[in-house]
Amino acid sequence: MATETELFAGIPKIPYVPDAGARDVLCFKHYSAEEVLLGRKMEDWLRFSVCYWHSFCGTGADPFGFQTLHRPWNEGATPMECAKKRLHAAFEFFTKLGVKYYTFHDRDMSPEGSTLEESNRNLDEMTDLALQLQIRTGVKVLWVTCNLFAHSRYMNGAATNPDCHVLAFAGAQVKKGLDVAKKLGAENFVFWGGREGFYSIHNTDVAAELKHMANFFKMVVKYKEKIGLKCQFLIEPKPKEPCKHQYDYDAMSVIGFLKHYELDSHFKLNIEPNHTTLAGHSYEHDVVMASVFGMLGSVDSNTGSPDLGWDTDQFPMDIRNTTMIMKTVIEQGGLQPGGLNFDAKVRRESTDLEDLFIAHIGAMDAFARGLRNAVRIIEEGVVTSMVKERYMSFSHGIGQKVEDGSASLEELEDFVKQNGEPKVTSGKQEKYETVFNHYL
Amino acid sequence: MATETELFAGIPKIPYVPDAGARDVLCFKHYSAEEVLLGRKMEDWLRFSVCYWHSFCGTGADPFGFQTLHRPWNEGATPMECAKKRLHAAFEFFTKLGVKYYTFHDRDMSPEGSTLEESNRNLDEMTDLALQLQIRTGVKVLWVTCNLFAHSRYMNGAATNPDCHVLAFAGAQVKKGLDVAKKLGAENFVFWGGREGFYSIHNTDVAAELKHMANFFKMVVKYKEKIGLKCQFLIEPKPKEPCKHQYDYDAMSVIGFLKHYELDSHFKLNIEPNHTTLAGHSYEHDVVMASVFGMLGSVDSNTGSPDLGWDTDQFPMDIRNTTMIMKTVIEQGGLQPGGLNFDAKVRRESTDLEDLFIAHIGAMDAFARGLRNAVRIIEEGVVTSMVKERYMSFSHGIGQKVEDGSASLEELEDFVKQNGEPKVTSGKQEKYETVFNHYL
């Protein structure tokens, strides 16, 4: 079988060559899987995952242009034949790249049939093959998700569709997805509600839709428990696109929703920075916020351009950003069972097969640099101690009472009457920025 | 006393003259306070409020220019003399305009002293006068708020300041603010956390700051209960400005925060559409979302320009927007004890004293038109029945089970196996838009 799937024939397993020059873009210069930092291997801090849809199903079509990416694995007599060829190619790629995880939608891996039953049969056949390839290669599923947005039936939403028949279809599809997650040992299961929102407020009953979405999630939780599926559930926020407004706007919106419907113990968040910036936040914002609320489950490591108003799903290349993400990840003790999933696609103009490698290598190196920087920041402790000192007043006296919740307004007033005006303390933002730059 | 405060001498009480021509901008053409719509007077649906800070304290200074607005009520020998003259002028204005409510910050009404004690004494003296003027004119306080952002001590935050001494000062100030609210019979009390957020993530301990903010609110709730203050607490979301990131980003962020810290039964939201649009939402979005979650307490009726990235606090003039707001307000049964507060300022180039009247009249008429439109939409029921029909599948069968939370994934799958693919149903957005236009 090896021969027929050797689609990246010219490309050997990617080595780590730390001193490679600028033009040598088919080796790692920073990412060294086995190297230990802060007591953990690089690959365990970074837990990279390749996404199946962009990298193996993407065609390069955009709203203004047709297919540009013609992949050899898509040449087959039937949809199922292509699907299998594609899966082989993907595992060849994972292996050569040295990535231990992949992620997929049910409908990426396996073609949708004309009935639910046919779709499920296709999925059974394909996941049999996937399981076999997982065992052979050691590559595992970081997360599975169900595609509840691409088929025309979902045009008005899935769990929030005004027609309960569509919601039922989504439920049936997710039921199968959960079975597949169990079968393949997925470590997480993601819900991205691409069409759970609205295009026009005029035709939408928001209250009804939110309740339906909550009830949908409750059924999902019940079924997960029933089948003994152990993976972590994750919701992936996005503010808009394709919808005008998506209910899972950003980390805090999802946290508010989950808490309102008492679902918060069953879900964490999968944060995609390109979605975060579309919601008007800075790159690292939702990773930080989710982490602070104990809800950071996984990260879709990609990037957009701050001057563009749509999701471009570019490979993350900015060391400043990767440093900020890895600092947060280290501070919360790692992402496991989550990881860093490359929900990123090569540009539609990047038509060479090698571009798929170059893009992943460039991004993995960008994260490896980010990790190394974050480790140095944490190990040297300069920033940490500057911050600790800044909040020191909460460790004693009236500050401690505020901290532990035992103070009252009357006590605060008494404190001010005794101590008068607070002294001025510089925030020293430029000093922090300058020190931070030292580590980049 | 009447003579000395007659600062709007040339302007009589604003009449309602429905057929006034285009140039006549000193009368109402649409707002008729006593007219009854859907069983309630216009003034009870609209509950307009004038904001003290923009309309009576504003100077027209902006980050690139000095004062342009030179108000006669600011000419006085001492700050307290000015403050009193200003308050008289304001009540003259409220009365001539025919608005029954006003809103203010503690520091608008009364100059800050060099100590907390002096500030409190000033506030006592000023609120004695305010109470007197309220009784004389029948004008009431829609809400009070404490200014916890303008003084330099708050530059790094109030309840989220890294220095607990500053937090204590904020607590002392709010304690007095609550006393004032009780004294003046304020129907609501607003918290706008203008500096509760960060300018740089590098120097900020987000987890600590959020906890301090929650503990601060808990003290405030306790003191409110202690003094028997009956008003509604409101939090006003804003995404950014002056901060780079404000914790109360938008309605859902605040709801998430309140639920996480179990504060949600004590607070509702005061939504400002200019803040909503800065958070990347449509004009009416947060009003709708807050209402859906049962958290809409009041509205700061203003507008921004969608092409500008900062808060311009313009008077709301777009009938489409006012119609959407009033439709939501009617559907939730009104805003009481909240209202429509004109958190809006005349442009700094609008230097004539009459511009203050023209702006309020134009905005009140815009809301009166919005109310009339919304009433017609609701009374005729065309849109309502279109929406109802759209969600009809949830009123019976499997839909009803989803609605009441008794369905399971297995049942949904069975339903699909029996009923196959859902039928295609047009969302008919353009029809909704066309019908909506009919009412504008």
Added chain:
Amino acid sequence: MATETELFAGIPKIPYVPDAGARDVLCFKHYSAEEVLLGRKMEDWLRFSVCYWHSFCGTGADPFGFQTLHRPWNEGATPMECAKKRLHAAFEFFTKLGVKYYTFHDRDMSPEGSTLEESNRNLDEMTDLALQLQIRTGVKVLWVTCNLFAHSRYMNGAATNPDCHVLAFAGAQVKKGLDVAKKLGAENFVFWGGREGFYSIHNTDVAAELKHMANFFKMVVKYKEKIGLKCQFLIEPKPKEPCKHQYDYDAMSVIGFLKHYELDSHFKLNIEPNHTTLAGHSYEHDVVMASVFGMLGSVDSNTGSPDLGWDTDQFPMDIRNTTMIMKTVIEQGGLQPGGLNFDAKVRRESTDLEDLFIAHIGAMDAFARGLRNAVRIIEEGVVTSMVKERYMSFSHGIGQKVEDGSASLEELEDFVKQNGEPKVTSGKQEKYETVFNHYL
């Protein structure tokens, strides 16, 4: 042949029924083609045009979902058979709607072949039929354009492609497009440089690309003159999407480019408001700016949502916006030979065939209301005289010298030395807004 093309069988010619109720969305309530306003028929002020690509070629696919719109005119045995059926359907639609113009790309009307020669033969055959249908119905071509962005060959640009072979292909295609424009009597010819820009500054030689684009336009001008084509050339600005940056960013960018390369006498602009708002301007901005510079040729009458960062090409429904556009159009004496082209698509969820009518009717009525409003504003002259009065100082004395360019800094200084500080004059923005609202 009439029978076989009767695809909108249930829908008769759209009547004008000014007092139709809210639910009756299949008649005009405001647009009355023959009615005369300011000495010109409504249809001559409005010069509506249906766009072929969205309304007849659109499938409803978006970056996250598959086709939703299954049109009967796309069911045929061969691409050419479909193309002809589609064209018949389109003319049936134009006629029933009562619109006199249409616009199209070469590749919408006629399928691309495997060679340039085959594509050209297809286009010849299809335009023969188009000409026949134009003569039979009286419907005319507002403008033609060449699709230089959808085929994968154009992925890196057409006139700005780094490979001159692609530029040559674009040139050959435009040559044929100009021949077609002449054959069909197109009144304008549009260039939209969707891929003339860059995705990454790193791989781009901006100076070279701009020069190539200019030289390309010079060849186009020469060929137009050679064949005696009389139509107006138009460039359509767009800031981004699909590119990260498009050279024709907005009206002023194009004007700068045209003047730099001395092409400005040969081109005007086709302004699309959805592109204008994506460039950070207000809805009417580029229409106004192009008009002021004598460069407003035509308008793509659509709209986006200000909270979305991509081109949604919605039907324009906001009366405020249509009023602003029509006021500018009237002030420049009309758009002829340009028009109001509905570069707008029904939402992908608007799957009923009637939605295509409803959307156009709603938008035509929105423009008819805008026209009526603008006519009233201009006829009553209130706003005009307020503005005239505001600039009166330029009609005499030192102002007149500034106006005619004969003043000097020395004279300005002398004037100030004699006259001192200028008096304060209110900008009265709220008054203007209130008066403007009177006409909506």
Added chain:
Amino acid sequence: MATETELFAGIPKIPYVPDAGARDVLCFKHYSAEEVLLGRKMEDWLRFSVCYWHSFCGTGADPFGFQTLHRPWNEGATPMECAKKRLHAAFEFFTKLGVKYYTFHDRDMSPEGSTLEESNRNLDEMTDLALQLQIRTGVKVLWVTCNLFAHSRYMNGAATNPDCHVLAFAGAQVKKGLDVAKKLGAENFVFWGGREGFYSIHNTDVAAELKHMANFFKMVVKYKEKIGLKCQFLIEPKPKEPCKHQYDYDAMSVIGFLKHYELDSHFKLNIEPNHTTLAGHSYEHDVVMASVFGMLGSVDSNTGSPDLGWDTDQFPMDIRNTTMIMKTVIEQGGLQPGGLNFDAKVRRESTDLEDLFIAHIGAMDAFARGLRNAVRIIEEGVVTSMVKERYMSFSHGIGQKVEDGSASLEELEDFVKQNGEPKVTSGKQEKYETVFNHYL
């Protein structure tokens, strides 16, 4: 005199200590003024300039808060006494920092009087002192500009004011500004039209205002020639803020304006990246575009936050950005007589006097790193040769004819008929990004 101005007493001249650790933020780690790169000293490539208004006149006030920065040089008995103390402090700062240039507005350096004559006298007295300090220290004026936006008389614009009296005042002020520029040997003169635009389209005659602005510039050019002033004129684009729309929106808008009014030979552009990003472009965009059109005169080296919609004027700290700017600067042969002016302010929370040093040092080091990176990129030539290869087709055959403007559409068509479909060429964006990262 030295003693009385020693306001930064604790801070010695900033040394270059390349191996200083993270906490040592009062020395340069990368900027070494005398070091030669590509045949030029670092200080000649970088030509840093300190801006007077932010760094010496800034108070820390923002639209939501009062003064936070209390500078010792602002403590004086009279405005003129303060002004002198401030100027001494500034020259002490320039000298200790080792920066050779400064920039200022007329009204920063010298207080506005109650008449033009008094203002001019103040300016004469202050510039006498400035000249003395320039001679003593060797620090020079990079550029002067007139503040035509802060005084209330300019609220409706200066050269575009509807009242010609205001325009006359602006003209008189600029006349004096040009005299001052000559006196102090300014190398450039900047025009930033902060209020040249509009707040409301309703009250604005755009055509008239643009013409007045052009005529104003023509007078300015004439006076410059008359007095034999040799400096470069620069226009600084900004899209909005304080205006809703500023006519000098971005580089291309200004180029379009200048060419339309035949002013382009007299002006270049001063590009501020924080303005560029507010116009919806990427950080380096306008620097690149201005350079390509031969119009890049100078750079206001600052930054904003991409998630904020207003001008924050932060110190530039992102090495990626500084590398892109310096690459463009080197490619056009340097910025002289322009430079890199720190139009940046310490955050209002950065209240320590040393923060002013830290901010400048951090930014200068960021630019020094950018310069070193850009030099390596250019010297190694990897990127350059990749780009050159990409456009190679224009160096021969049909490509060369396109390049030199001698090709025709007919020839392009012939070429395609002979050569068929172009081959697919990957844009290789990820490769470029990965290679670029190698140099950061």
